[in-house]
Amino acid sequence: MYTEVSEYYGKTLQGSEDLKTDACCTDTDLPAHVKTNLSNIHDEVLARYYGCGLVAPQVLEGARILDLGSGSGRDVYALAQEVGEHGAVVGVDMTDEQLEIANRHIEYHRDKFGYAKANTEFHKGYIEKLDELDLEPASFDVVISNCVINLSPDKESVLKQVWNLLKPGGEMYFSDVYSxxxxxxxxTKDPVLYGECLSGALYWNDFLTLAKGAGFVDPRLVDDRPLAIDNAEIEAKISPINFFSATYRLFKIEDLDSSCEDYGQAVIYKGNIPLHADRFVxxxxxxxxxxRVFPVCRNTFRMLGESRFAEYFEFIGNGxxxxGIFPDCGELMPFSSVQSNSASTKTDSSSCC
Incomplete structure (x- = not known):
C-alpha cells in the first residue's frame, strides 16, 4: 500500500476539500492561541494539509517532538511555535511532494517566528521503519501523529519504534481512526477507502492489545467522536462497520500495573500550566x-510524577x-459474591476512574 498511499496524498489530493469523508479531521474548535499559530504558517503549507484540528498535548515549551506522517509540515510548524526556540520539532513522511513543500518553507518560518536558527527538520521515511532514520533512541519528549497510523501496513512496528524513540516518561499523543x-x-485493498483512513483502521480492541505489547501498558483515551460518512458510495462499501476518531496518550513508563490499582495515593494540581489554570485534563x-485532593491509581500517580507534568502537581502517599482494584475503574474481582455486592461498596472519593 506504500505506493497507493503516496500517490493518493501526493497526486490525487490537492487539498482537504478533496477528501471524501471527515475521517482525517480532529476537532475543528481550536483554541485562540492555536489559531494564531496557524495564521503564521505559509499558505502553501496550509493548502496541502489534509485534515483539520491539531494534535497538541499540554506543556510543550522546550520539548523535542516527533511528528509521524508530517505531510506538508503544518503541524510541525504550528508546534514549532509551542516548543519555542529552544525546543525542536522533527517531521517524518514518505511522500516526496509533501516533503518538498515542507522543506521549502523552513527558512520562511524561522524568520516568521523570529528565531535565530530553525527548530524544525524533515526526514523522508516510513513510520514503521524509524530505526532506519538518523533519529537517536530515547531522544523525544513527545511523539504525535494526526490520523496517519491507520495508513501504515505494520502498526505494531510503529508503536514499538515510538517506544524506542521516547525518553523515559515521554508520551505518544495522537489521533487516529478505529473501527x-x-x-x-x-x-483493505480498496485504495480510496485506505487513503480516506477507513479500511486501514484498527479494531479498537486490537489497538489496545498492540499498544500494551509495545510497552504502553495503560493507554489513556483523551477524546473521541463517531465519524460521519457523507459519501453514499463509501458508506455502502463499509456498512455495517462503524468508525471513530479518537485521541490517545501513551506514556513510556516501565512496569506500570496492568490494571488500575489503588495504593491510597492522590495528587493536587497546582494550577500553573499556561492555558490550563483551573483544571488539568x-x-x-x-x-x-x-x-483539590484527587485520589488516583498508582499508574496515574506515576504518569504525572515521572513525566514533564511532575512540577505542576503535589503528590500524596508513598504507595x-x-x-485492591481502584473503585469504579471498570474491573471487578471475578467472584460472584463480590460482584453482587459491588454497588454497596462504591465510595464518592473514588476519583481515578
Missing part, C-alpha cells in the same frame, strides 16, 4: 481541578499499602 470490528481483508476519566 468497532475488524475490517474485512477485501476492503489527563484523559476522559481524569479532569483534575486546581487545589506502600495496596487496597
Amino acid at each position: 468497532d470490528r475488524r475490517v474485512p481483508m477485501e476492503l 489527563l484523559d476522559t476519566h481524569h479532569s483534575i481541578e486546581k487545589g 506502600e499499602n495496596h487496597f
Whole structure:
C-alpha cells in the first residue's frame, strides 16, 4: 500500500476539500492561541494539509517532538511555535511532494517566528521503519501523529519504534481512526477507502492489545467522536462497520500495573500550566481541578510524577499499602459474591476512574 498511499496524498489530493469523508479531521474548535499559530504558517503549507484540528498535548515549551506522517509540515510548524526556540520539532513522511513543500518553507518560518536558527527538520521515511532514520533512541519528549497510523501496513512496528524513540516518561499523543470490528481483508485493498483512513483502521480492541505489547501498558483515551460518512458510495462499501476518531496518550513508563490499582495515593494540581489554570485534563476519566485532593491509581500517580507534568502537581502517599482494584475503574474481582455486592461498596472519593 506504500505506493497507493503516496500517490493518493501526493497526486490525487490537492487539498482537504478533496477528501471524501471527515475521517482525517480532529476537532475543528481550536483554541485562540492555536489559531494564531496557524495564521503564521505559509499558505502553501496550509493548502496541502489534509485534515483539520491539531494534535497538541499540554506543556510543550522546550520539548523535542516527533511528528509521524508530517505531510506538508503544518503541524510541525504550528508546534514549532509551542516548543519555542529552544525546543525542536522533527517531521517524518514518505511522500516526496509533501516533503518538498515542507522543506521549502523552513527558512520562511524561522524568520516568521523570529528565531535565530530553525527548530524544525524533515526526514523522508516510513513510520514503521524509524530505526532506519538518523533519529537517536530515547531522544523525544513527545511523539504525535494526526490520523496517519491507520495508513501504515505494520502498526505494531510503529508503536514499538515510538517506544524506542521516547525518553523515559515521554508520551505518544495522537489521533487516529478505529473501527468497532475488524475490517474485512477485501476492503483493505480498496485504495480510496485506505487513503480516506477507513479500511486501514484498527479494531479498537486490537489497538489496545498492540499498544500494551509495545510497552504502553495503560493507554489513556483523551477524546473521541463517531465519524460521519457523507459519501453514499463509501458508506455502502463499509456498512455495517462503524468508525471513530479518537485521541490517545501513551506514556513510556516501565512496569506500570496492568490494571488500575489503588495504593491510597492522590495528587493536587497546582494550577500553573499556561492555558490550563483551573483544571488539568489527563484523559476522559481524569479532569483534575486546581487545589483539590484527587485520589488516583498508582499508574496515574506515576504518569504525572515521572513525566514533564511532575512540577505542576503535589503528590500524596508513598504507595506502600495496596487496597485492591481502584473503585469504579471498570474491573471487578471475578467472584460472584463480590460482584453482587459491588454497588454497596462504591465510595464518592473514588476519583481515578
